[in-house]
Amino acid sequence: SQQGEEDPQALSIQEGENATMNCSYKTSINNLQWYRQNSGRGLVHLILIRSNEREKHSGRLRVTLDTSKKSSSLLITASRAADTASYFCATDGSSYKLIFGSGTRLLVRP
Amino acid sequence: DAGVIQSPRHEVTEMGQEVTLRCKPISGHNSLFWYRQTMMRGLELLIYFNNNVPIDDSGMPEDRFSAKMPNASFSTLKIQPSEPRDSAVYFCASSSGAEDIQYFGAGTRLSVL
Numbered sequence: 001s002q003q004g005e006e007d008p009q010a011l012s013i014q015e016g017e018n019a020t021m022n023c024s025y026k027t028s029i030n031n032l033q034w035y036r037q038n039s040g041r042g043l044v045h046l047i048l049i050r051s052n053e054r055e056k057h058s059g060r061l062r063v064t065l066d067t068s069k070k071s072s073s074l075l076i077t078a079s080r081a082a083d084t085a086s087y088f089c090a091t092d093g094s095s096y097k098l099i100f101g102s103g104t105r106l107l108v109r110p
Numbered sequence: 111d112a113g114v115i116q117s118p119r120h121e122v123t124e125m126g127q128e129v130t131l132r133c134k135p136i137s138g139h140n141s142l143f144w145y146r147q148t149m150m151r152g153l154e155l156l157i158y159f160n161n162n163v164p165i166d167d168s169g170m171p172e173d174r175f176s177a178k179m180p181n182a183s184f185s186t187l188k189i190q191p192s193e194p195r196d197s198a199v200y201f202c203a204s205s206s207g208a209e210d211i212q213y214f215g216a217g218t219r220l221s222v223l
Contacts, residue, residue, distance in 0.1 A: 042214030
């Protein structure tokens with residue numbers, strides 16, 4: 001079964017609003033990554049947060065990690081139409097293997 | 111850097127035909143991954159190479175699938191014979207270290223009729 005599971009599966013918001021996506025995982029991790037996938041394209045890395053970090057920022061992105069709850073959240077502030085994409089969390093299931101969740105489909109309406 | 115380059119971008123073939131997907135990783139990266147993405151199963155790791163050596167092929171669905179990495183700048187994923195259930199988007203990714211960020215190619219959309 002997949003290590004990471006995103007919630008919600010789909011999210012539709014108005015441009016300018018904030019979007020929050022959550023990821024839950026099952027086993028201990030060294031780090032957790034978030035990726036974005038635009039329609040018909042490959043995945044693009046957004047941010048990596050290590051297990052000893054609780055929060056990380058990158059531009060309009062804020063990621064939190066709660067290892068006690070085995071969960072992470074990705075917040076996109078002041079969303080834009082260009083943020084429309086699928087977002088995946090990925091955990092390091094082993095020394096090399098990334099286990100991807102099923103993704104959250106985000107639609108930002110202009 | 112041009113990033114991870116995959117070819118072809120689209121492949122349509124008939125059941126029973128051989129299909130070869132190609133990947134050129136980012137120069138200097140020593141890890142290469144092949145993934146398959148479908149609506150039903152999401153993103154699945156098929157095989158992982160480190161320094162051109164296959165380390166984990168446990169995700170390869172069956173003997174019809176094979177992958178090679180003859181050198182650090184080229185890898186192939188071959189399906190022979192292809193079946194309709196192989197229809198999916200196949201991604202290649204590379205990274206500079208086992209736990210590092212993975213850089214994905216644009217993918218090959220395979221349709222087996």
